[in-house]
Amino acid sequence: MTDPLALEPILPAAERRALHFNDAGLPHDARHDAFVEHLQRGGSIEATDWMPDEYRTSVLRFVEMHANSELMGVLPERDWIMRAPTLRRKLALTAKIQDEVGHAQLLYRVAEDLGKPREAMFDDLLAGRTKFHNVFHYPTRSWGDVGVIAWLVDAAAIVAQQALTDSSYAPYARTMRKICWEESVHIRHGLDVVVTLVNGTEAQRAMVQEALERWWGPLMQMHGPRSDRATDRDLFWRIKAKTSEELRQEFLGIYVPRILELGLRIPDPELRLDASDGTWRYTEPDWAELRAVVTGRGPASADRIAFRRLNRDEQAWVRDTVLATGRAAA
Amino acid sequence: MTGESSEAPAAASASAGLEPWEVFRQEKEGGPMVHGGSVLAPDAELAVHYARELYGRRQESVRLWVVRRADVHDLSDPDLLQPPLDRSFKKPSGYVMRDKLAAARARSGAAKRSASDR
Numbered sequence: 043m044t045d046p047l048a049l050e051p052i053l054p055a056a057e058r059r060a061l062h063f064n065d066a067g068l069p070h071d072a073r074h075d076a077f078v079e080h081l082q083r084g085g086s087i088e089a090t091d092w093m094p095d096e097y098r099t100s101v102l103r104f105v106e107m108h109a110n111s112e113l114m115g116v117l118p119e120r121d122w123i124m125r126a127p128t129l130r131r132k133l134a135l136t137a138k139i140q141d142e143v144g145h146a147q148l149l150y151r152v153a154e155d156l157g158k159p160r161e162a163m164f165d166d167l168l169a170g171r172t173k174f175h176n177v178f179h180y181p182t183r184s185w186g187d188v189g190v191i192a193w194l195v196d197a198a199a200i201v202a203q204q205a206l207t208d209s210s211y212a213p214y215a216r217t218m219r220k221i222c223w224e225e226s227v228h229i230r231h232g233l234d235v236v237v238t239l240v241n242g243t244e245a246q247r248a249m250v251q252e253a254l255e256r257w258w259g260p261l262m263q264m265h266g267p268r269s270d271r272a273t274d275r276d277l278f279w280r281i282k283a284k285t286s287e288e289l290r291q292e293f294l295g296i297y298v299p300r301i302l303e304l305g306l307r308i309p310d311p312e313l314r315l316d317a318s319d320g321t322w323r324y325t326e327p328d329w330a331e332l333r334a335v336v337t338g339r340g341p342a343s344a345d346r347i348a349f350r351r352l353n354r355d356e357q358a359w360v361r362d363t364v365l366a367t368g369r370a371a372a
Numbered sequence: 373m374t375g376e377s378s379e380a381p382a383a384a385s386a387s388a389g390l391e392p393w394e395v396f397r398q399e400k401e402g403g404p405m406v407h408g409g410s411v412l413a414p415d416a417e418l419a420v421h422y423a424r425e426l427y428g429r430r431q432e433s434v435r436l437w438v439v440r441r442a443d444v445h446d447l448s449d450p451d452l453l454q455p456p457l458d459r460s461f462k463k464p465s466g467y468v469m470r471d472k473l474a475a476a477r478a479r480s481g482a483a484k485r486s487a488s489d490r
Contacts, residue, residue, distance in 0.1 A: 061448070061450070090446065140429070144425065144426055144429065147425075148409060151392075151410055151411065151412060154412060155392070155410070213409070216409065217409060220408075220409070224430070364390075364413075364414060364418065365389060365390070365414070367389075367414045367415060368389025368390050368413075368415070369414075370389075
């Protein structure tokens with residue numbers, strides 16, 4: 043009989059899932075190096091794992107911004123529940139809004155586990171210390187806007203969110219898989235609204251064309267300015283997998299043909315696919331506008347924040363009741 | 373060992389009497405209970421309500437469980453779960469005998485059987 047313990051290990055050390063960074067006995071630098079090595083091998087991090095402060099704060103900032111966007115993103119659509127043209131549209135829009143608030147709840151939960159209480163995140167959002175996506179800082183003018191938002195803003199978002207299902211922070215990646223599944227319904231709802239309008243009267247076709255023209259600029263800005271792959275820390279930590287330009291190219295590649303086939307015109311004379319390298323050329327988006335808008339100087343920023351504050355105040359009694367239950371139980 | 377090494381300020385919300393509950397969901401009757409995510413709640417009753425809102429809103433679950441996170445005991449030690457020694461004798465794929473079988477058949481004079489025999 044061979045003594046099994048006397049056998050040579052057959053798996054090389056690199057193939058074993060050893061999370062040395064969780065070993066509290068190691069010096070900090072060794073844990074840090076083991077953590078980086080684990081990420082570079084494609085490893086995932088759970089909420090209960092040890093992590094460097096920079097990783098924790100970077101994931102938190104990223105997820106918190108995403109959560110804020112889901113929460114604020116329902117406000118432009120909320121305005122249209124009562125004005126939606128049919129009962130089925132009202133139901134669909136209400137369900138979408140409920141989903142987006144649900145996404146905010148899921149994402150705030152992920153962020154809370156990284157160490158920031160939800161109340162602090164709401165305080166920072168209302169005080170303008172944290173951001174939300176540029177597209178939610180604009181007013182909605184027509185039912186056409188609702189269709190364009192649900193179709194194209196959600197499509198641009200899902201391109202980014204699909205790339206986040208590979209995030210190194212596993213609780214975020216899992217949440218993104220659930221969210222992407224729900225968002226795919228929203229895109230169908232938006233497309234259905236847009237297709238119905240383009241099949242309608244001249245006024246309806248004009249309405250959706252105007253909406254596309256209004257939203258094209260913010261859509262092109264949405265993924266942000268180009269960043270350098272080599273210096274982007276969120277890429278280094280594998281919090282996200284793709285650069286802003288990669289996301290924008292992907293969005294254009296999928297959606298430009300779908301927009302054009304509906305007979306809509308894209309308001310950018312420079313937009314074309316460069317056959318020589320397969321990339322989309324477009325007029326440089328207005329980055330000054332993006333910066334102004336996300337720092338709270340967009341056309342509807344103040345209204346949205348004010349509504350959110352009102353909402354929070356009016357619901358204070360619910361939070362107080364829940365927290366009182368908690369204190370009584372504790 | 374994993375599980376206690378977190379340096380997250382986990383007590384951030386605990387002071388308010390809230391604590392995390394892990395949510396498990398069953399997609400169809402007879403299926404496995406799969407971890408979905410977590411909710412923050414003061415007690416099991418509200419945790420169940422939150423779980424229903426976030427993980428059962430679209431008829432995607434036929435059953436939900438909520439479990440206090442503090443009641444989950446973690447084991448992720450690779451020395452115990454992914455031991456470095458050859459354990460191939462515990463798996464069907466650890467028994468590769470195509471050549472040996474061929475030799476045995478040649479010896480017995482039996483015709484070569486179908487290619488699916490290894």
